[in-house]
Amino acid sequence: MSDDANQPPTGEYGHPPVAGLEQFQSVKVVRAGEITEVVKHGCYVRDADGSAVFRGYHRNMTARFTPVAGDFWVVYEGDGYESLSPREAFTTGYVPLAHLGSSSGAKANQPPPTDAARDAAQDAEIEALAHAVQTGVAYVMEWDDKETSPKHLRVGINMALVSNAALAELLAAKGVCTIEEVKDFQIAALRREVASYEAMIQEHFGGETKITLA
Numbered sequence: 001m002s003d004d005a006n007q008p009p010t011g012e013y014g015h016p017p018v019a020g021l022e023q024f025q026s027v028k029v030v031r032a033g034e035i036t037e038v039v040k041h042g043c044y045v046r047d048a049d050g051s052a053v054f055r056g057y058h059r060n061m062t063a064r065f066t067p068v069a070g071d072f073w074v075v076y077e078g079d080g081y082e083s084l085s086p087r088e089a090f091t092t093g094y095v096p097l098a099h100l101g102s103s104s105g106a107k108a109n110q111p112p113p114t115d116a117a118r119d120a121a122q123d124a125e126i127e128a129l130a131h132a133v134q135t136g137v138a139y140v141m142e143w144d145d146k147e148t149s150p151k152h153l154r155v156g157i158n159m160a161l162v163s164n165a166a167l168a169e170l171l172a173a174k175g176v177c178t179i180e181e182v183k184d185f186q187i188a189a190l191r192r193e194v195a196s197y198e199a200m201i202q203e204h205f206g207g208e209t210k211i212t213l214a
Contacts, residue, residue: 054075136201
């Protein structure tokens with residue numbers, strides 16, 4: 001029998017199969033903000049208070065990955081290392097500490113928010129972002145009102161409401177996710193919508209003043 005026959009099974013590139021490794025859950029704590037706008041030498045990043053703050057790129061920061069609005073600017077606690085993360089990679093790997101009820105600071109001993117408190121906070125943010133989108137639409141209507149005729153508005157609103165509710169109910173009923181998780185994604189989508197109107201209005205009016213709707 002050849003020596004090859006006595007070797008353990010191997011995976012891609014000649015390494016042992018990944019399934020043989022023990023699984024670990026990451027417990028890293030980071031600070032991060034959603035990127036609302038990408039400019040020449042950096043990004044505007046949403047702070048915890050909702051304001052968009054400019055952060056400049058460091059040397060070779062974009063060598064591996066060039067961000068777009070909706071991605072995340074990440075700062076690792078401890079060494080302060082900063083990096084850029086694609087949206088999907090970040091949102092599937094990290095959960096806000098406020099949702100877990102723990103942190104390395106003053107919130108460490110606070111209990112996780114109750115379902116009622118989280119629901120109220122989500123509804124408040126959704127309402128605030130909806131008002132920001134409304135403001136953006138009003139500005140755009142000043143120079144282009146083709147998409148805001150009564151017929152188009154009514155049909156669009158009805159279809160969006162029905163489709164959104166049906167999808168959320170289906171996913172929750174099948175146990176794919178909870179209504180709270182649906183709201184988290186709704187908030188993220190609304191933030192992107194607000195950012196798109198901010199960019200559109202900024203481009204239309206120009207100037208040095210930073211347009212902020214939310």
